[in-house]
Amino acid sequence: MKKFCLLLIVCMLLTACNNAAPAETAESALTTEASVASQPTVPAVNGPCTSHVDADNNSYCDVCEKYILINIDFYTVNDLHGKIADDDANTHPGVDELSTFFKNARKSDINVILLSAGDMWQGTSESNLTQGLLATDWMNNMGFAAMTLGNHEFDWGEEPIEENFNLAQFPFLAINIYDRETKKQVSYCQNSHVVDLGTVQIGIIGAMGDCYSSISADKVEDVYFITGDDLTQLVMDESEKLRNKGVDYIVYVLHDGYDQDKSGSNVTAITGNKIQSYYDTKLSDGYVDLVFEGHSHKGYVLKDEYGVHHLQGKGDNQAISHVEIVLNAATLESTVNVAELIPTGQYAKLDDHPIVEELLEKYKDEISKSDEVLGVTSKYRDSYAMRNKTAELYYKAGKQLWGNEYNIVLGGGFMSARSPYDLQIGEVTYGMLYSIFPFDNNLVLCSIKGRDLQKRFLDNDDGRYFIYYDQNLRSTLDPNGTYYIVTDTYSSLYGPNNLTEIQRYDEPVYARDLLAEYIRNGGYNN
Ligand SMILES: [Zn+2]
Numbered sequence: 001m002k003k004f005c006l007l008l009i010v011c012m013l014l015t016a017c018n019n020a021a022p023a024e025t026a027e028s029a030l031t032t033e034a035s036v037a038s039q040p041t042v043p044a045v046n047g048p049c050t051s052h053v054d055a056d057n058n059s060y061c062d063v064c065e066k067y068i069l070i071n072i073d074f075y076t077v078n079d080l081h082g083k084i085a086d087d088d089a090n091t092h093p094g095v096d097e098l099s100t101f102f103k104n105a106r107k108s109d110i111n112v113i114l115l116s117a118g119d120m121w122q123g124t125s126e127s128n129l130t131q132g133l134l135a136t137d138w139m140n141n142m143g144f145a146a147m148t149l150g151n152h153e154f155d156w157g158e159e160p161i162e163e164n165f166n167l168a169q170f171p172f173l174a175i176n177i178y179d180r181e182t183k184k185q186v187s188y189c190q191n192s193h194v195v196d197l198g199t200v201q202i203g204i205i206g207a208m209g210d211c212y213s214s215i216s217a218d219k220v221e222d223v224y225f226i227t228g229d230d231l232t233q234l235v236m237d238e239s240e241k242l243r244n245k246g247v248d249y250i251v252y253v254l255h256d257g258y259d260q261d262k263s264g265s266n267v268t269a270i271t272g273n274k275i276q277s278y279y280d281t282k283l284s285d286g287y288v289d290l291v292f293e294g295h296s297h298k299g300y301v302l303k304d305e306y307g308v309h310h311l312q313g314k315g316d317n318q319a320i321s322h323v324e325i326v327l328n329a330a331t332l333e334s335t336v337n338v339a340e341l342i343p344t345g346q347y348a349k350l351d352d353h354p355i356v357e358e359l360l361e362k363y364k365d366e367i368s369k370s371d372e373v374l375g376v377t378s379k380y381r382d383s384y385a386m387r388n389k390t391a392e393l394y395y396k397a398g399k400q401l402w403g404n405e406y407n408i409v410l411g412g413g414f415m416s417a418r419s420p421y422d423l424q425i426g427e428v429t430y431g432m433l434y435s436i437f438p439f440d441n442n443l444v445l446c447s448i449k450g451r452d453l454q455k456r457f458l459d460n461d462d463g464r465y466f467i468y469y470d471q472n473l474r475s476t477l478d479p480n481g482t483y484y485i486v487t488d489t490y491s492s493l494y495g496p497n498n499l500t501e502i503q504r505y506d507e508p509v510y511a512r513d514l515l516a517e518y519i520r521n522g523g524y525n526n
């Protein structure tokens with residue numbers, strides 16, 4: 001549908017361009033071939049006007065007579081984390097109202113460009129149980145122009161990315177994701193995408209941030225991310241290539257971002273080293289005109305020392321980024337009219353768009369598991385209590401399976417929790433646990449030296465390590481001894497932990513599954 005509309009607009013504009021020059025056509029019929037060749041700067045009067053001229057400054061092209069002040073609205077969603085449906089606990093809205101917002105935006109403005117800065121799929125049962133397909137389907141329906149891949153797009157490995165790639169009617173962007181074997185960019189990504197608005201061409205360049213280590217190592221063993229100065233060079237080269245091809249304005253969509261919230265929609269000036277930790281400001285010196293960011297789940301509108309705006313909209317469907325520019329197609333000067341975050345509250349008042357219900361119905365077989373009522377929690381449980389409980393369940397499950405053979409002394413490891421983070425008193429569904437523990441990290445038995453056990457687990461002050469251990473472990477610990485622990489693959493594959501994997505659960509069993517079983521057995525109803 002979108003492609004058709006764009007085609008229509010392009011055709012209309014080209015027709016307008018051709019119709020606008022009948023007098024010149026008559027005149028040029030008199031010129032000889034040789035004289036035309038000697039004046040290569042005169043735009044072709046019968047073809048599209050590729051570089052508009054407005055010498056008389058009346059905002060119309062002197063050649064094709066098109067209006068050359070082009071308004072463009074960019075809306076960017078970052079870190080949606082699968083929040084497609086309204087959640088049971090009512091802590092986050094789904095995208096049913098946002099869908100209405102996007103459809104309305106398209107009705108009132110032909111130049112709407114929808115973008116994503118990554119981490120769209122992973123995070124809720126409806127999205128995870130379809131491994132992102134439901135979210136991609138929604139993006140198709142909204143007419144997204146492009147999506148930069150985020151680290152969490154790799155949470156199930158590369159195969160689901162390829163399946164989503166096959167479904168997506170828009171390109172996946174990441175200039176810096178390379179295949180280890182071929183040393184070439186992965187097949188499901190491209191460097192950039194050009195949105196043809198007829199009078200102007202908008203280039204979108206995408207890049208993954210420096211977040212390789214935040215992905216469970218076994219899910220990304222076949223790829224690597226180019227970062228730092230090499231990434232800067234890739235983006236510069238791509239920008240030059242696009243500009244040489246006639247692209248008029250370049251948007252950089254980066255799955256990385258500033259690490260602080262900046263209140264409201266005020267534009268905050270930002271300089272040098274604060275931004276340099278994730279973005280090379282050299283790019284703002286003529287290579288990119290606007291930057292959308294993600295990954296850090298912060299909300300801000302920043303303006304760097306070159307006057308380039310940087311926006312990120314919090315994530316988890318809390319806000320989206322919006323920039324409206326006016327681009328002069330003749331001079332290529334651009335003005336930012338609006339650079340703002342649109343918080344959920346602003347679009348949540350709109351009517352629900354039926355698309356979300358339709359998609360939930362379409363994928364109902366895959367996602368039915370999320371409706372299972374596991375049991376009841378008689379108390380409010382925060383994510384810390386749940387993660388402590390999960391560490392205990394790691395320990396107990398491991399003892400049950402391997403306890404006869406190995407003296408297991410500890411269970412647990414690095415554990416992240418996600419929105420809505422906690423359980424309210426009442427019924428608990430599998431879907432709720434799925435949102436809080438969306439990660440597919442399998443249980444694994446490992447050996448570890450005493451000194452590493454002390455440093456990496458018992459004394460770890462990271463705040464995200466949750467452990468459960470034998471009461472006498474601390475007092476009897478021998479730094480040179482070998483110990484057995486039960487953790488998950490995220491923690492076991494993290495190099496500094498110095499863990500040696502002995503065996504994994506045959507069947508994938510994840511944190512949420514252990515907790516689900518515990519709740520089924522009435523564990524939280526006390
Ligand atoms: Zn994220």
Ligand SMILES: [Zn+2]
Pocket residue numbers: 119150151152211255294295296
């Ligand atoms: Zn991320």
